[in-house]
Amino acid sequence: MVKKITSLGLAISFLLLSSCASIVSKSNYPISINSSPSEAKILITNKKGVEVYSGNTPATLELKSGSGFFGKAQYQVKFTKDGYESKTVPVYFKLDGWYFGNILLGGLIGMLIIDPATGAMYKLDTEFLNETLSRSTVNIEKDGFKVYSINEIPTEWNKHLVTIE
Structure with missing residues (x-):
């Protein structure tokens, strides 16, 4: 009889002290980042501007x-590569639907303390970033800007040329 009461007490304690999103979800999420062209440098900063990855x-x-x-976490991923325009892309998190499971399973402790403190109430909105970088129209060298002759301009730039009279 004591064993049944202890087991029942442990089960009730687990339900009262646990939190649904913390059990089903997680506080850290994997993200894959790719670019075209590859080997672009990436710098990830959080919403306070602190670098979290390079x-x-x-x-x-x-x-x-x-x-x-x-x-809720929010990040900025900055892509840079010589000869290409830099590009900054946001990474967002959204409210995890399992957070509302606390109403049934996790109770107030899960809803008001555990999931908000651990970040388990949020989930990654985008799991994969694949960004295409555009060729730079200006070639900046150490001494400044480079002026091209008409014969030196790459063929893919020709569609952007404008005749000046």
Whole structure:
């Protein structure tokens, strides 16, 4: 009889002290980042501007879903490569549907403390970034701008040329 009461007590404690999103979801999510052309440098910063990752494409890493109590994470991924325009792409997190499972399973502790503190109430909105970088129209060298003659211009730039009279 005592064993049944202890088991029942443990089960009730588990339900009261657990949180649904923390059980079903996670606080860190993998993201794959690629670019065309490959080997672009990527710099990832959080919403406070703090660098959280630096490397080259292709890359796979994990990002935290929370940024403080009830705070949803948000990141900026900046792509750079010599000869190409830099590009910055946001990475968003959204409310995880399992968070509302706390109403049935996790209780108030899960809904108001555990999931908001761990970030498990949010999930990654985009799991894969694949960005195409555009060729730079200006060649910036150490000494400044480079002036091209008409014969030096790459053929893919010809469609952007405008006649000046």
